[in-house]
Amino acid sequence: MQNARAPCIGESPLFSIIIPLEYHRGQWELSWLGWTSQTADRSLYEIILVVPPDFAAREELKVLACDQARLEFTASDHDIGLCAFGAAKARGSYLFFTESHCWPEPEVIELCIRAIDAHPDWAAFSCRSVPICHNRLSEAEATMYQADIEFGMKQHPWRKVLDQCFVTRRDVYWECGGLREELGHFAEWVLAAAYHARGHAIGYLEEARFHHYYIGEIGELKTFTLDFVEGEIRYLSEARREPGSELLEVPVEWVEWAGFDVSLARAASNALLHYCFAGRGWRPPGEKLRAFWHWGALALCGDLPARFAARLAVLQSHFGLRALTMIGSSEAIARWMRRYIASLIHLQRLECIRSIRGHAGPAVKFLGDRVLGQVGFHALESSAGHTFRWSEPQAAVRIQGGAGRNTVRIRSPALRAPLREIGVHFYLDGVHVDASAIAIGPDSYTMDLDLPPSGIAILAWSCPELRGIGDSRRLGLSVASIEVSQDAGASISA
Incomplete structure (x- = not known):
């Protein structure tokens, strides 16, 4: 098999082994020996050592590598950036990414060649990581990360890019966007998701073993x-x-950060204040104080x-x-x-x-492209054929429309009661929206509102609290989306 695959003189090798020399943890010589001790024909692969600017043993490296490897020097100082740079210099049909604190067993290249022949459906595959530990903390570190690796390789539907030992067709790698240095090690997840979304299978070659040194x-x-x-x-x-x-x-912190928007929290607090002082929605004093404390703390402290x-x-x-x-x-x-x-x-x-x-929350746009921020919302859920978010009894959104008169439509499935019976009051930039400007339908509130020259305003509301059976949350409106348009027929383009 080796002779059948051996390239002719002048041809590109089958594999380009890309070894970034950052984070080598004092193990780069073992890594080098692992690659120069392969049982496969040496003409089948090239070794590319990508050297960061602060690599201390440059002269020693040049002597050791001699004519057995290509040295590529770059200003990047991150493993992912070094890998991306090496990939751009590679000539092989397959890119083989690894790390300089990992070393392969001697038959890895041979096993990879067999896997390529046996699995033509694989556009890429990861090899097996074997932990090397030297203290109790490294043992705990290895236990934690190995469990995550095993889950990714054997159970997760797509998270199968392991940069310790990842082999991929070069054309597919570039088709999927490659590794992006600015994303750090999260770039592995982004690349894995791109492979899966484009229909490229990533396999797991468990018999090809790499030893991975955990620093502890x-x-x-x-x-x-x-x-x-x-x-x-x-x-x-x-x-x-x-x-x-x-x-x-999307991590929960990204979702919840929108709730720390100080200006929106002030708008919700103001809606509660106006609502209570107007004598609407009387509630027990303790409950009222908890609501004021909640919104006051967010408004003051974010x-x-x-x-x-x-x-x-x-x-x-x-x-x-x-x-x-x-x-x-x-x-x-x-x-x-x-x-x-x-x-x-x-x-x-x-x-x-x-x-x-x-200080403002991210434009997560969970409620539509015209909503730039929101506070006072629970997680997305589905019920009675609707997908929506419950707001709290007070909530606020930052909406974007055009200067002047706009139509704002809040789609709200009538899950707690007919919308006319709920008794919700709306406030635009702190001013109560008159009932004459609100049309209440079976599943929506539609308002004609004048937005400022910037086209951006804060819409807040307050309504009686709903407590679900066996649900400790404070609920207000069910909100499926919020649409903003300057005429009744067409929404403003994002």
């Missing part, structure tokens, strides 16, 4: 999770509509309490994990490792969203 340092864990989260939030902020984007799950609580959770789990590495059992260390990573990701998401979006 809390600081490195923090750096890696931040890198992933920064890429995730950056990708969400781009609001891309490309094959695979619909597969990437996301500060949530970030403070998240930081406390990180500190607690960090010190707990450090203590357990000295006196705890392996099971306790593994448990607190997961707790630390989960709390760290939660905090980093909150911080990254804030840095990208500022």
